[in-house]
Amino acid sequence: MTDPRKTPAGRVLALLDLTSLNAGDDLQSTVDLCRRALTPYGDVAAVCVSPKLVHVARRTLNTLGGRSVKVASVCNFPAGNAPLADVVEEVRKTLAEGADEIDLVYPWRKLKAGEPTGAVELIRTCKTLCGPYHRLKVILETGELDDPELIRTACREAIAGGADFLKTSTGKTAVNATPDAVRVMLETIEEEGGKVGLKVSGGLRTLADAQGYRALVEERFGAGWITPEHLRFGASSLLDDLLRELGAEAKPISTRSY
Known part of the structure; x- marks a missing residue:
């Protein structure tokens, strides 16, 4: 049997933000999510949960021996149109609850309407709160922008604001990640120095998709x-x-028991 870390599925597993952002999520569902995150073939990169459940996720992962798994959460989610002061307070509270990473929705509706977005200020302010030890991923909602130039503009504003990652989608709209949108994002990341990461989300169900x-x-x-x-x-x-x-195709590498 093969070392899972050398298989296609194992390599994707190590890049996975295992996500649950459902209205009915609660303490038990979050505990179950964290258990799923720690697999016999290696751990996922992060779990992504609602702000109200961040403390549950962090405590559960620590208890189960998953301290290396990051806890991500969403802010300005899902619409991306909350006032700056509200978003700042939400980010502050979510970090205080134990989040390692913030997935922040970019104000895409304003961009699509041709209005000033205020995105650079929003993202810069949130990144200042995150500091160097907490990642900020900016969700562009590329399926709603649906125009390469709008996507490119959103990418550039997010990078200018200090984003650590560009993320495709909230997963809450009709169109999520697409290869065309990801190509534009990658092009822009390269143009801006290649230091910002990429998170693909929404509609990924199989290894082949990833x-x-x-x-x-x-x-x-x-x-x-x-x-x-x-x-x-x-x-x-x-x-x-x-x-x-x-x-x-792979042999387990973890002997954790719960």
């Missing part, structure tokens, strides 16, 4: 760029497909 996007990243930046510091996949059901693949 592999398609991974190939786009590798084509642009090379295999060495592909680490959890540069690439993430945000999904929930994707984990099930990865575990099926790993169960067929």
Whole structure:
């Protein structure tokens, strides 16, 4: 049997932000999510939960021996149109609850309407709160922007504001990640120095889905760029497909028992 870290499914697993952002999420569902995050084939990169459940996720992961798994949460979510002061307070509270990473929705509605977005100020303010030890991922909602130039503008504003990652989607709209949008994002990341990461989210259900996007990243930046510091996949059901693949071809590397 193969070391899972050397298989396609194992490599994607290590880049996964295992996500649950449902209205009915509660303490038990979050505990269950954290248990799923710590697989026999290695741990995911992060769990992503609602702000109200960040403390539950952090405590659970620590208790289960998953301290290296990051806790991400969403702010200005999902509409992206909250007042600056409200977003700042939300980010502050979410970090205080124990979040390692903030996924912040960009004010895409204003961009689409041709209005000044205020995005650079918003993102810069939130990144100041995050500091150097907490990642800020900016959700562009590319499926709603649906125009390469608008997507490019959003990318540039997010990078100018200090984003650590550009993220495709909230997963709450009709159109989520697409290869065309990701190509534009990768082009812009490269134009701006290649230091900002990419998170693909929304509609990822199979290893094949993730592999398609991974190939786009590798084509642009090379295999060495592909680490959890540069690439993430945000999904929930994707984990099930990865575990099926790993169960067929890899040996477990973890002996955790709960």
